[in-house]
Amino acid sequence: MITIRTTALVFPLMAALAFGPASAGDIVGKVKYAGTAPAPAKIQVTKDQAVCGKVEHSDESFLVGPDKGVKNVVVNIADPKDDKKYSTGQKPSLDQNGCKFVPHIDIVPAGQEVDIINSDGILHNIHTFPKNNPPFNKAQPKFKKTMPAVFEKPDIVQIKCDVHSWMSGWIVVAGHAYYTLTDAAGNFKIAGVPAGAYTLEYWHEKLGKQSKQVTVPATGSVTADLEYPAK
């Protein structure tokens, strides 16, 4: 009796360990803006022209595509059912390149070291504006290619540079695996989510935060489109 019951328990567990969640689906969708998107403002480079002026600078804070899709919306589950960690398969990093933060919105895992890179070879200054993590304000001189930083708690941290006033970016500290960003057309996909009901959160630096209930099927996908009202 005992043997049979143990076997019955162990086999599904082994299968789950070997193949991931027994049933998991994808969350897909498109985020749109109901209003008319402003044309991104050109940014005047006022300093370190030889390096910063090599590339065009325009405001990346509100980018809407021709069919109203919103780029750079962070989409994440608020209430994960497992403790899988966020990973892109490489060491998390944030670059300062052409006096821009690249990428503009950088999703990194909580508690893991992030390489802050200075590709420009000029003085930058990393100034963070967190809610849940300690703030820091550190110069990164031209000879300092890489500076490590760790963000322990889930957060949305604005990053600025005190040397170049136009530089602005965001580090989104993910407490779990189920985070993504919308592409230039506003589309997103969170793959391999264990089946069940969730609250899905949408955050955009100008349009703010919204949420929506979704139920992830055991196979296939659920569509979770969102439209931000005009402001």
Ligand SMILES: [Cu+2]
């Ligand atoms: Cu700078």
